[in-house]
Amino acid sequence: MNPMPVALFSLPFSQPAVDDLRDRLGRTRWPDEIPDTAWEYGISLEFMQDICSYWKDQFDWKAQLDRLSQLHHFRFTSGSWGIHFIHERGQGPNPLPLILTHGWPGSFLELLEILPLLTDPAAHGADPADTFDVVIPSLPGYGFSDPPTERGVNTFAIADRWAELMSELGYSRFVAQGGDIGAAVTTLLGLRHPGCVAAIHLNYIPGSYRPWLAPGTALDLEEQAGVAATASWYDIHGAYAHIQRTHPQTAALGLNDSPAGLAAWILEKFRDWSDCNGDLFTRFTRDQLLANVTLYWMTQTVASSFRLYMEGRVAPLQFKESDFVTVPTGVARFPLESPFPPRRWVERGYNLQRWTEMPRGGHFAAAEEPELLAQDIRAFFRSYR
Numbered sequence: 001m002n003p004m005p006v007a008l009f010s011l012p013f014s015q016p017a018v019d020d021l022r023d024r025l026g027r028t029r030w031p032d033e034i035p036d037t038a039w040e041y042g043i044s045l046e047f048m049q050d051i052c053s054y055w056k057d058q059f060d061w062k063a064q065l066d067r068l069s070q071l072h073h074f075r076f077t078s079g080s081w082g083i084h085f086i087h088e089r090g091q092g093p094n095p096l097p098l099i100l101t102h103g104w105p106g107s108f109l110e111l112l113e114i115l116p117l118l119t120d121p122a123a124h125g126a127d128p129a130d131t132f133d134v135v136i137p138s139l140p141g142y143g144f145s146d147p148p149t150e151r152g153v154n155t156f157a158i159a160d161r162w163a164e165l166m167s168e169l170g171y172s173r174f175v176a177q178g179g180d181i182g183a184a185v186t187t188l189l190g191l192r193h194p195g196c197v198a199a200i201h202l203n204y205i206p207g208s209y210r211p212w213l214a215p216g217t218a219l220d221l222e223e224q225a226g227v228a229a230t231a232s233w234y235d236i237h238g239a240y241a242h243i244q245r246t247h248p249q250t251a252a253l254g255l256n257d258s259p260a261g262l263a264a265w266i267l268e269k270f271r272d273w274s275d276c277n278g279d280l281f282t283r284f285t286r287d288q289l290l291a292n293v294t295l296y297w298m299t300q301t302v303a304s305s306f307r308l309y310m311e312g313r314v315a316p317l318q319f320k321e322s323d324f325v326t327v328p329t330g331v332a333r334f335p336l337e338s339p340f341p342p343r344r345w346v347e348r349g350y351n352l353q354r355w356t357e358m359p360r361g362g363h364f365a366a367a368e369e370p371e372l373l374a375q376d377i378r379a380f381f382r383s384y385r
Contacts, residue, residue, distance in 0.1 A: 005168050009073040009084060009144070011065045017298055018061055021259055025056040028260040039278070043268040051267070052260050054286050061298070064291045071112075073144075076137070076165050081153075083161070084108070084144035085137035087169065091120040092131030096385050097171040098377075099135045099162055099189075103180020103204070104305055105266040106364060107143045108136050109292050114366040117374035124371075129385075130378040135169065137162065139181065141304025143295050148304065154311035155181065155206075159188035163196060172196060175381050179204040179337075179365060181308060184317050187350075190327040199328040199353075199384040201377055203365045205341050207241075208316035211348035212323060222342040230339040237272070240265070245313040248306030255302045262302055263293045273363035275336040283368050319349050330354035330380035332373060336362030354380045 033045040076083040086108060089095065098118065100111050115134055122128035138145040140153050162185060166174050175198050178186035184206035189197050207230075219227065234241070243251050255262045267280070267289060276283040296302050329350040333340055335358060343355055356376050361369035 005077055007075050007077075009075040011069055011073060011144070013062055013065050014298070021061075021294070021297060022056045024259050025052050028052060028258070030260075039271075043264045043271075048260060048264055048267075051286060051290070052263065055259070055263070055290050055294075059287065059290045059294070061291075061294050064287070064294070068109075068112075071115075075144075076168065078161060078164055080146075080149055081140065081161060082146035083137050083140065083165065085135055085165065086115075087136075088115060088119045088134050090118075090131035090133045092122060092128035094129075094385070095119075095131045095133040096381060097135070097166065097169075097174035098132040098381070099137070099166060099174060099176045100366075101137065101162070101176070101178035101182030101185045102139065102142075103178070103182045104142075104308070105269050105292075105296075106180070106367075107292055107295050108138045109143075109288075109295060110364050110367045111136050112367075114370040114374050117370055118377065121374075121378065124374075126375075126378060130382060132381075133171075135166065137165065139185075139305075139308065141307060142301055143299055147301060148307065152311070152315075154308070154315040155184040155317065156188055156192070156315055158185050159192055162189060163193045166196070173198055175199050175201070175384060177201040177203075177377055180363065181206075181312075184208070184312070187317065187325060190325040190329065190350075191323060194327050197327050199330070199381060200325070201330040201332070201380050203332045203334060203373060204337060204363070205331070205346055206317045207339070208312055208318065209341075209349065210316070210318040211345065212319045212321045213348070214321075220344060223345050226339075226341045226345055230341070233339040240269070241309060244306040244309035246310070248310050249303060252303035252306055256300055259293075259297055262297055263290075265302075266293050266296065270364065273336070273338075274368055275334070275360050275362040283364075288367070323349070325350040327351060328353040328384065330356070330376065332356045332358055332365070332376045334358045334361035334363075334365050334369070336360075337365070 071086050117124050118132045121130045141147040176186045176189045183202045183204040186200050190200040271280045274283050329352050365373045
């Protein structure tokens with residue numbers, strides 16, 4: 001018998017896996033460090049020793065899973081794809097279906113702070129009419145979703161599968177939101193499925209996005225500066241992306257075997273990309289950070305998460321002459337999200353109807369500034385209910 005396309009999913013827990021993690025943390029071989037260099041050469045050794053000590057002796061993975069199990073978890077199976085997702089119904093009149101998509105090095109966990117603000121706005125001081133039915137899938141090869149077993153599982157294919165998932169859930173018309181890789185998936189939902197996607201909202205512009213430019217098109221000065229700033233950013237900060245999109249398996253071998261190495265690779269990005277002024281704990285608790293890293297560790301998905309970068313290199317979001325996102329688009333620009341192109345560059349490829357300059361926040365907007373992002377999402381989608 002073929003499995004049901006959508007089925008309930010229970011979060012797995014393994015005590016031997018927890019014991020193995022703690023044993024590996026206790027046997028970490030720490031590198032040396034030049035004194036008084038702090039984060040100058042990469043992640044701080046002192047920071048890593050502190051957080052790994054907490055991870056080994058105090059972090060409670062079982063308690064995290066018990067908390068997460070209060071939400072409604074499901075699996076969607078289509079062909080060789082097995083996708084984990086959360087589905088929470090809105091509390092209020094006529095909830096609008098909304099699919100939220102995360103990015104890297106996050107997971108579905110980074111979207112949980114914003115979830116109740118969207119499903120139950122009245123409980124958080126907002127208009128109950130702005131309620132949503134929220135679907136939060138885990139990208140293929142991330143968390144509890146199955147790792148791809150074939151080439152070609154890229155953002156184009158994921159967008160098509162998200163549309164299939166929403167249809168399977170009974171939503172013939174819905175809206176979508178995303179950041180980072182989720183912004184690419186959301187863009188492609190708008191581009192390829194305008195018949196069922198009413199509008200999209202982004203808090204990031206995909207790094208590979210290039211609008212169609214007719215031969216001889218001149219960029220304005222702000223666009224030229226934006227292109228130069230993006231190139232400079234990747235030159236200084238983009239080593240991780242270059243590795244992940246060219247030699248993902250090589251780096252993954254070490255990170256899949258060393259929990260300290262995995263945490264260093266991920267947590268450096270949380271510090272660099274969030275609006276934390278160099279102090280991660282002003283934005284996130286140790287448990288929040290380690291829940292995300294432990295999810296990667298327990299599911300052994302660092303390698304499969306990297307592959308999506310390589311797929312993006314093979315199939316980048318570069319628009320052809322006929323490509324234009326016709327569905328209404330809203331953009332929330334958080335000041336510490338970088339690189340971020342100017343508005344004119346975005347308008348060349350999107351039907352941009354709203355552009356909000358946020359006062360604070362960075363790459364992990366849904367976790368860093370859930371109230372600000374929720375307010376913008378509610379306000380923008382209000383016209384498309």
